[in-house]
Every structure is written in structure tokens, then in C-alpha cells.
Amino acid sequence: MIYPSARAIVVAGASAPVALLIGVLAPAYWVAGLAFLGFLIVLLILDAALGAAPKDVAVTVGGPRSAAAGSELAVDIQVTFAKGAPTDCEIAIGSHYLLEAPNGLRSHAAIANGRGTTIIPLVAIRRGVAGFEHVWVRWRGPLGLVWKQRQLAVTDEIVIVPDIRALRERSADYSHRDMLHGLTARMQIGEGAEFDSLADFQQGMDRRAIDWKQSARHRKLLAKEYRTERNNNVIIALDSGRTMCEPLVGLPKIDRAVSAALLTAYVALKDGDRVSLFGFDSHPRVSTKPVSGARSFALLQRVAGAVEYSDRETNYTLGLATLATGLQRRSLIVIFTDFADTVSAELMLAAVGTLLKRHLVLFILFRDEELEGFAAAEPNAPEDVTRAVTAAALLRQRRLVVNRLRRLGVHVIEAAHDRAGPALVNAYLEVKQRNLL
The missing domain is CATH 2.60.40.10 (Immunoglobulins)
Incomplete structure (x- = not known):
């Protein structure tokens, strides 16, 4: 494609008033304007022919x-x-x-x-x-x-x-046994429900751990040591509905959730637990069977990358009921979600109540930094006051729902978008340490 440049258009446009002035002042030389226009056309053809085609x-x-x-x-x-x-x-x-x-x-x-x-x-x-x-x-x-x-x-x-840069940067830390638990190796053995060994009773140990029969046989106080159970089920449920696909600091919330979910899945796999992913919006979309071993992380990464962006409202009743149907043993269910109003929150609370009868449920909510900024901003105009009051009301409704979840027995984590992954890993390790499963 070849077309005139701005320089050619300016030159042609500037020649028009000059030609008009010549026609008025010297009518006999009116052909000079046509001659200049013809000369310009020749230059255009020459410029188009020269140089690279x-x-x-x-x-x-x-x-x-x-x-x-x-x-x-x-x-x-x-x-x-x-x-x-x-x-x-x-x-x-x-x-x-x-x-x-x-x-x-x-x-x-x-x-x-x-x-x-x-x-x-x-x-x-x-x-x-x-x-x-x-x-x-x-x-x-x-x-x-x-x-x-x-x-x-x-x-x-x-x-x-999906973004797993945080995992790559700190993979050495997460793969270290002591870093996984945040405690010493002895504390890892000392907590849990699975019997590990007998040890001499020392000052500070729980007296309920004393094995009186073995102590009488060996004529010294011996205490039972336990280790943290492995091979637990960890189910990560990703809500990919309309609310979770809204942007949060330049990136959809669901992508923030996928990154945090993969970070936790990697830690759980390295710690010997079994992990599965479940994605849903108005209907269940993706689901995997529980997998174990660090080599299974690639599978989870592919499945998480296939979670689609949806413009549909989330159906908590259908999604969580389908999730519960496939679970045969007590599991830790991690749910990434968000809610925009109290109506959808009520449906969510009803669906979560059925899971709590058998499973341990952990909710991950991203802090709404935009609403918090509106509520805390200094008002300089009437519309700023209206915006602040509306934001404060929405935050208050959100706080009421979070409190109701906690009263039901749900573990709730509210974190900024860039801290959700580490916060979830810490919560998972706390669950393991306290033997809540």
C-alpha cells in the first residue's frame, strides 16, 4: 500500500491559496498553479518508485x-x-x-x-x-x-x-521439611495423632502423653510421641463466576485465586497429602481426582489453567453439593470465592452448612481494597460523601457474612491479593499442626 504522507498533503494544501492569489492578481499566469500541481504529482510518483518497495x-x-x-x-x-x-x-x-x-x-x-x-x-x-x-x-x-x-x-x-512465579522463587524453602511446618523437626513429631515412638519424659511435656505401662516396665517415665498424619485429602474449589472474574489490581480475581491455589497445592503435595481441584460457576466445570506426589503438580497446573472466565452467577447449591457427593472421607475443602450482595451470601451459607457436618471448610476472600479506599478517603465533594457511605455499607454487609461463616465453624482468611498465597499456606500448615483433620 502506498499513500501520501502528511508532508505531501500540507504542500498540496498550501499551494491552493497561492494558485488562487495568482489567478486573481495575474490571470494570465493561472496555469502556474496547475503546473505546480502536476510537478507535485510527478514528485509523488518518483518518491513511490524510488527506495524499497x-x-x-x-x-x-x-x-x-x-x-x-x-x-x-x-x-x-x-x-x-x-x-x-x-x-x-x-x-x-x-x-x-x-x-x-x-x-x-x-x-x-x-x-x-x-x-x-x-x-x-x-x-x-x-x-x-x-x-x-x-x-x-x-x-x-x-x-x-x-x-x-x-x-x-x-x-x-x-x-x-497461571502465575507460579512465587513458587519458583521460593521452591527451595517450600520443599524443606522444616520450612513446611514452620517449626523444628521435633515439633513436627510431637504434634499429630499418629503414634511415632516412645521418648524419655522431659519437663514441659504433656503429662497425658505418659505411657504408664511402659514406664512401669522400664522403671522410668516414658512418653508417647506422635507425628503429623499424611495422606489427607485437600480439595481446592475455585469459584469462576461473574464476581470472581472482575478485575483486582489489573488482574481478574480468579487468576489471583489460581496462583494462590497452585502454591498451596505444591506445598500439600510435598507434605504427602492428596490434592484435587474443583471449578464451578453456574455449573461444575472442572474436577480432578485426588493426586499425590510432587510429579502430579503439572497435572494440577494444567487443570487450573483451563478454568474459564465466566459471566454467569455462581450456583453454590449445585456446585458444593456436587463437590460433596464425590468425597468419601473427611477432607479439607478450600474455597476461593467472593460475594457482591447478601442474597448470594445467604445461598452460600446454606450450601456451606452441609459440608461442615463432615469436612473442614476454609474460605479465602480477597480484601476489597477499592471499597476500603473509598470508605477511608477524605471527602472533598458531595459525591465523595455518597461514595464513602455506600462503600462503608457494603463493607459492613461483607463483615456480617464473614462473622456468620466463622460462627458456623468455617475458617475464613481475608488477605490482600499479593498475600493470599502465603496466608493460605500458613493456614494449611496450622490445620496440620493442630490435627484438625
């Missing part, structure tokens, strides 16, 4: 082939001209709803020896497969009067996966 350009797209949701990535685009290369060019890529370009989708590249390179920074805002499909390259002719442009089709794709 659109067919002489080729594009290579580089960069990562996968990225974590919420992470930054850079697309490296290299342009090559077969002949007549310009000094610089402009490059643009197609937009995609999974990607966001903080600096725009267009960039400049300086050309040297027929080649030029530019980098376009992007941010992955959702999980999925993002493709560019087309890349546009345009450059000016030698005279700067025309633009030459070419659209090239590309097949490069970027797979956006």
Missing part, C-alpha cells in the same frame, strides 16, 4: 512463547529490507484481548545495513493463547512525500499460564 520487506517476530498471567513480556520484532532500505520505519502489531500494551502497539525502528529491531512491551492480563495475526510496517520514501506500508501475516502465539 512493499514486497521487499520481511518481518521476524521473537520473544517468549509463554508468560504468566499478570507478568510483563517483550515482543522482539526484526525488519529486513532486501534493497533500498530507509533510515527508519514504524512497526505495529495487532491487539489481543489477553494482552495489554502500556506504551501502545506501535514503535519505531532505526534501520542499519538493511535491518532494524524494535521491542514492544506487553502485559499478560488473562490466561489463554494470544496471537498477533498481523504485523504492519510502514516507511517514507526518499523525498518523504509518500508512505509505503505492508501488512504481513504471522502465526506466533503466546501461551499465558
